[in-house]
Amino acid sequence: MKSSFYLIGIIVLVAIFGFVMIKGASVGESSVYTAPIVDGVQEVVLGVKNYNYYPNTVKVKIGIPVRIYLDSSVSGCLRDFTIRDFEIHEYLKTTEDYVEFTPTESGRHAFACSMNMGTGVLIVE
């Protein structure tokens, strides 16, 4: 009897507070960014927010070269930038360094650091 009371109490507490506290939980922050075209090149500067690239969803146009820089907030392994779909893997040591490629396939292409700790998506339209 006693243990049933405690067991039911525990289940009720966990269910009520679990529902309220877990509902809508989110980690990090996502943001969609459309790359502007400067002198015929789509330029993107990525920073870091909540331990991830920011912006982490970038829209670019197909067939126009894309240039990606990492600003000074990006450090550690996040400076080792990769886009596997376009066979890009470069360590961008300074804020002047960049990766450049021309997207030829539309769709969603993941970008990440070499350890996959920072991730994002490049949407080619």
Add this chain to the structure above:
Amino acid sequence: MSSREFSRFMAEGRDNFLKSIFVSLIVSFAVFLIAYFIRLKSIESFMPKYGFFIFFSILSYSLIVTTLKHISRYNEFPCMGGMMVGMTLGMIAGFLPGFFIGATNGMFVGSVFGMVVGIYLGVWSGKCCGIMGIMEGMMAGFMGGLMGAMTAIMMFNDHLKAAGVIVFAISSMIIVGLNFMIYKESKSLDKQDTGNFVNLVLSFVLTTATIWLSVFGPRSPLFQ
């Protein structure tokens, strides 16, 4: 280990364990509710950002303080048993707070908090078997705190919430195993009755510290 022995352990200890978990949950959720209605409610997207991690911290503390209460029923353990107790509790008590605070505040704060809780509780539980238990508790708390925060950071963009649930589930199984081990190893030892005062105080302190640190505590620059 036979299933009959495990069933006997569950039958004999059920009342005490459930009561202890229940008391700890009541205290922790009461602290959370008071803090929520006084201050946390006004923080923008508080629940989506912190609710998950605070909820699992509270569940973790209820298991940890219940085990501590079980351990404190015995004045001393055989050496090997005491080492195991100090090591397991130190590791779990370091890993879980480190993980949940690491997920909201970053590596430094998460690991320091995890180490402090892990070492303190590891030493407390390990002291029943002398210096070896104390050393085991210290080392396990130190390692658990660092590892918990590090795991959270490494998984931050890779199913962190799912990892949190898995980590909690595995830790719970280890805690149940530890309690069973204590029951088995200490059948012949003298027991003393312990109230729920330590449970109450520990649950209050740990929950308050976790809520305060995760919401208002210092953060790693990458979490700004």
